Amino acid sequence: MDPSFLLVQSLSGLASASSLFVIASGLTLVFGVTRIVNFAHGSFYMLGAYVAVTVVPWLLEIDRSPWLFFAGVLISAAVVGLLGVAMELLLLRRIYKVPELFQLLATFGVVLMVQDAVLKIWGPVDIPGPRAPGLRHGVEIFGQRFPAYELFLIVVGPAVLGLLWLLMHRTRFGVLIRAATRDREMVGALGVNQALLFTGTLFLGAFLAGLGGALQIPRVSASAQMDLSIITEVFVVTVIGGMGSVTGAFLAAVLIGQLQAFGVLVFPKITLVLVFLLMAVVLVIKPWGLLGRPEPAAGRAALPEGILSPRGFGGAERALLGVAVASLLALPLFGDAYAVKVATEVLVFALAAFSLNFLVGNGGIVSFGHAAYFGLGAYAAGLLVTKGGLPMEPALLAAPLAGGLFAALFGFFVVRLSGIYLAMLTLAFAQIAYAVCFQWVEFTGGDNGVVGVWPSAWASSRHVYFYLVAACALGAILALRHVIYAPFGATLRAARDSEPRADAIGIDVRTHRWLAFTLAGVAAGLAGGLYAFSKGSIDPTMLGIPMSVDFLAMILLGGIQTVMGAVVGAAAFHAIKDVFMPLTDYWRFLLGASIIALVLIFPRGLGGAWGALRART
Amino acid sequence: MTLLAAEALNKRFGGVVAARDVAFALSAGEMLAIIGPNGAGKSTTFNMVGGQLRPDSGRVLLGGEDITGLPPREVCRMGVGRTFQVAQTFLSMSVIENVQMALIAHAGRTRDMLAPTSRLFRQDALALLARVGMEAAADRPIGELAYGDVKTVELAIALAAAPRLLLMDEPTAGMAPRERARLMQLTAGIAREEGIGVLFTEHDMDAVFAHADRILVLVRGEIIAAGTPEQVRDDPEVQRVYLGTTGVRAALRARRAHG
């Protein structure tokens, strides 16, 4: 191959590595000090781009000078930094001590709110930014033309690394950040007010994300999808580099940049799979990333956030359940087609949410990418019917198999980790599955998905299909519920409560968690398959982050401490969504705010409220 | 007859020697205490026997079988029960469910997805709780119990695997003074009646001298004394270590220098 081509390819890899590093450095700094993985970091990046496409053209009106361009970029970054401060003061400060799941969900609530805020302020159309004055030309490198702005970006990464190094080593603020990353408590005992330090760190972190976004405007238009597309990449970079390590993030960004630049030549369709393979290999060899350090073991004896001793149904609950199931099954007799459709969806989501709470509530395995198994089940069923020409029945069997197979594959790596690393790995796997479905246009239909996923003739009426879904979903839920009450379920709770104790009584914790992950994948896959036939189509949103978060919101709303909470939560969530979504243009804003409110004031959900009510009477 | 034998165990962390040629033997029904200052290598030794740490060299033999470097769950299946310095129990469960869980694990039924857990081994669990005097609390959530009672239940959990050897890391740490004697008496009684060997570390000297048959004194990773409580008590080297006479001259010179 032509060496000059390889060089240019490598340079473009460096340019994207540079941008990735600038953003990832902010996330990793914030995590190092606050121990919170900030989902909204991607939103800060997006806001940086939007503020820049607003501010920079305005400045360039005054004079088309490179200096004003970069002044505009810095102003945008500073504005975003201030938004980071606001987020710390209003939200993060209240959730430093809550479980990781709640932290992730609350910051994701901010993501949703920002998405709608951006749509409201800047509208739905992508906004192209101005090119940078003085850097609009191309540079000749061994006979290949290379954009000057890309060359400039290559310099930005090391420059930011250098400036961060100076900040970290030559200022009191930086020294305190480094000290706090190692031992927060000791920093406090030496008289440092951590609250101020955290606020300052959030400014810095958000500033860097905003800077990364603002620097992108000559390359890409500001769009409302920037946040989620970047956050996964940034998560992968920080996980590979080691959470909290700026230098590690730099190394990882360069590694991924090169891998993508050259991977695209060899395997143009699966560069993301390469990135995932790199991440999996790194995490298996070094579970805390290239330059990360093990999290100090918590070692505290606290009641877990999850299902406690599961009780059987009481008399009142039996009656309620009977009425609920009976009225559900009677629905097609008096409800209209729309009601039947909604009820079908509620059943599907109830199964998906129940399988997620089997992991989260019962096993303490906080999966942030459960939609992957739901979606893969849907795709397996949908593709078999449309491309494979199979009828519905075998396709519906394939759905749980696909969900289980992928859950077994991904779970093999996932159960080797714990806490926040585990959550991020599940998320990364889900995003990879999403990206494959999104990019592999010939096979999966890409963004549009595939239509024509219809049930067999005998089940084609809405009513019959509803009863089919009801049988499958209720059967699977009852089966999973039975497992929760069986020794396997108790073993998962035991390992969640105390891993050392489980180990000491002879339990192979990892293998049990792997089985649980696979089992949950089977159930989610079945739900996905049922969903595909009820919608008649498949598309990538079925395995996107928002779908995973919907599932999490359902179990949170239902209460992760209770066995049946997930079902109630799914029903309530879907009903609320159904009622409110048509009424407002700002559904995501409302949803984000509700998730934050749930985390802050109602963390036990409806199931917790019911339990409290029962305890009182 | 020898139940547990540690042969020339060595362990280093970086440049620090945590255990140097640690060797001892423990018979069935015997209570062997390991004492020593903080950082002497007690936990290291303990964890090498329990499988939490793999020794750099040396062997651990249980009933003549080599168990060196086996993970804790395997060590458990070989007949070793263990309690922790900070009690480790399943906080979401009731007292009896904790014991039932250990019995289910012992019976190899943790992957059973059919049987109702609450009815499995309930009678056996009640008998174990009765053995440690906790049957009255069987159906209470374990999180509601006083800490001394939690540690007692932990003993019942450890006994569920019908162990030949009990490893107890600071069994009385964190307990109120009057609860300590009760737990140690209980342990000693069970050990002697059932011929279970007990290896324990302990800071509470009353507990050690009242109940240990033999004592090992570890300092900086080495055994400096071993013997019956009387022998250890009279050992001048042990006295020196515990009263920290090592720095005496240096310290006195420092004092003179400052008047």
Add this chain to the structure above:
Amino acid sequence: MAEAVLDVAGLKAGYGPAEVLFGVTLALRRGEVAALMGRNGAGKSTTLKAIMGLLPPRGGKVRFAGTDITGLPPFRIARLGLGYVPEERRIFTDLTVFENLEVGRRPPRAGRDAWTPERLFAVFPNLAEMRGRRAAAMSGGEQQMLTIARTLMGNPDAVLLDEPSEGLAPVIVEQMAEAVLRMKAEGISVLLSEQNLDFAAAVADRAYVIERGEIRYEGTMEALEADEHVREAYLTV
């Protein structure tokens, strides 16, 4: 009798369900060095942590320089002038010696010379030679000196010193004793926890003996040295 700069009454604390302190009462007088003696696990470190606010007190009162500091966050307590030197050293290993001192720096207090790195290097000459070195590369004894110097950078009126002689070679123990006496000469009151009787005897004016989370003995250091009964009961095996 000098007034008490630190007054602890009926202090209770523990970790999770484990109870460690069952009502500790002691006082540190202005300008003195007091030793809190006891075996491993007796509650020495827990007492110091609970005073410093690193472990939330579950009962009792702590007053420092006339202010009730019970339950205050550690940074407030440190800013009032109570320094803390932890047992496990807890040096910021990624930071240089100089940077470690920087973390501890607080504004000077009225009527007293502020500690500066240069003044501290005069007291701890070893540290001066390695000011630019990463703390991870220091020996245990040097790290112990650094923790004390780091705390002094906060210009404290009193210092809680947790197990200063533990795990140190005799020659370092000697330097440690000198450092404690130097603090006393500077007018800093010191409460240290200690198992090593000789070390305590070399530096302390008074002693408390703690056993199973309660104070069992209080007296001058000389009286404790002379009291074979107390020593045997609480300090030896």
